[in-house]
Every structure is written in C-alpha cells, then in structure tokens.
Amino acid sequence: MKEYLVRFLIVGIMAVCITLLFLGGRQANAEALNTEPEWIWPAEGIISDTFGTRGGRHKGIDIAGNQGAVVRAANEGKIEKSYYSSTYGNVILINHPNGYVSVYAHLDKRLADEGMIVSKGEQIGTMGNTGYSTGVHLHFELHNAEWTTDKKNAFNPSSLLGTIGTGDSIAFNGLKNRVAAEVDEGTGVKMTGAAGDILIHTVKDGDTLWAISIKYNVSIGEIQKKNSIKGSKIYPGQELSISGQGLETAHLKIKIMN
Structure with a gap:
C-alpha cells in the first residue's frame, strides 16, 4: 500500500511539472508574439487607393500628398535596394528583421543608400511623381518574404497599420480623421x-x-x-x-x- 502511494505521488508531481512547463511555453510564445514592433505609416496625406483594387492588381496602398513631403521608414531595417525603376520610379526597398520587406515607390528623391541601416521613422526620401504614376503620391507595399516581380508575397499593409479607406486622412502615427x-x-x-x-x-x-x-x-x-x-x-x-x-x-x- 505504501509503495502504491509513493508511485501515485510521483505521478502527480510529474503531471504538475509537465503542466507548468506547458503553461510556461504558452506564456513565452504569447510574449514573443506581443514583442512584434509597431509599424508607422510611411507618409502623411490622403489614402487615394487601397490594396487589391484594379481587379486585384494593386498590391499596395497609395498615399496622396504634396511634392517633396517626408517619407519615412515604416519600421527599422536594412536598405535592400535604392534605385530608379521605369514603373516604380525612384524606389526604396527595406528588409526588416521580422522577414518583411517594405517598398516605397514614385519618390521624388531617395535619401537612403543600399546597405544602410535605418530606424523606424527615419526619413528615407520625399514624395514625388516618378515612374508610372498618375500624380504626386507614395505607393507603399509590404511583403511577408522577399519582393518578387509577380508580387506573390504581397499582403495588405492595413493588417499591420490599421483599417483605412479611400479618402481617409492619415498621419505617421495612424488615422487622422475620416472627414470629407x-x-x-x-x-x-x-x-x-x-x-x-x-x-x-x-x-x-x-x-x-x-x-x-x-x-x-x-x-x-x-x-x-x-x-x-x-x-x-x-x-x-x-x-x-x-x-x-x-x-x-x-x-x-x-x-x-x-
């Protein structure tokens, strides 16, 4: 009987230890998820087009503003590309530590060179109308892996920056207003x-x-x-x-x- 009780206690202690390990693992995972750095909008202005329009071909968000307006890095990272494209115009691509890639297109000026490390909110360029563009605006994309020409890894930036609609006015820290x-x-x-x-x-x-x-x-x-x-x-x-x-x-x- 005594041996049976000892075995029962051992099994109970092991069960408690396993439960604590499981809960600890879940808590660690939750903390890891919550450490995802917050993103900021890369420019201030009016949302003139959203993700998925034009029959699904528009793979980013357009922010209309003034010529030469400040464009900032939406999060910290390393400048992967800084060049002139016939379609994007002056464009900058940033690799972020979490594996995302952000794209800033139609810039008037590029103020960051390839290989540079930039912090969140650091100015990397100015808003313009270069490349295949219909007016002064920033075309902003996010990709959950490397950027490809077919943009297969693109996803809606609103999932990280907040829900917006055409005509909304935004600031770097989020939606400014929804007035007319x-x-x-x-x-x-x-x-x-x-x-x-x-x-x-x-x-x-x-x-x-x-x-x-x-x-x-x-x-x-x-x-x-x-x-x-x-x-x-x-x-x-x-x-x-x-x-x-x-x-x-x-x-x-x-x-x-x-």
Missing part, C-alpha cells in the same frame, strides 16, 4: 461620406457618361446604378455619386475640410 475631403483647383469633384469612400462629380457642359466613366475608371453601368439613371441623359449641375474603389482622383491636389 475636397479636390481643389475648382474641378467640381469632391470626396464625401463618413469614410470618404464616395466621390461626387458635378456634371458640366459637354460631359457624357462615357467620358465620366473613363475619367474615374468605373463602368457606365456602375454610374447608372449608383444614381438610378436608366438612360444616358445627364444635365449640367447634376451631382453623380461615384464608387470610391479604384479611384485615381485623390492623386490631384487635395485639401481636408475640417
């Missing part, structure tokens, strides 16, 4: 809606549905459906709602309506 934004220079175009995801086009003399659809890269059918238009007739002064997905309009000069 208006395109300046008297174009008759403005962003509206709680999340800035609707664009209003005021019809001018000579406008046609076809011309408007080409301008905003949406189909005539989408415009008709959005505005309950059955035919093709539109009239000057009429305000047409345009879906915010895939719009390039915010690449024009933009101001925030506070």
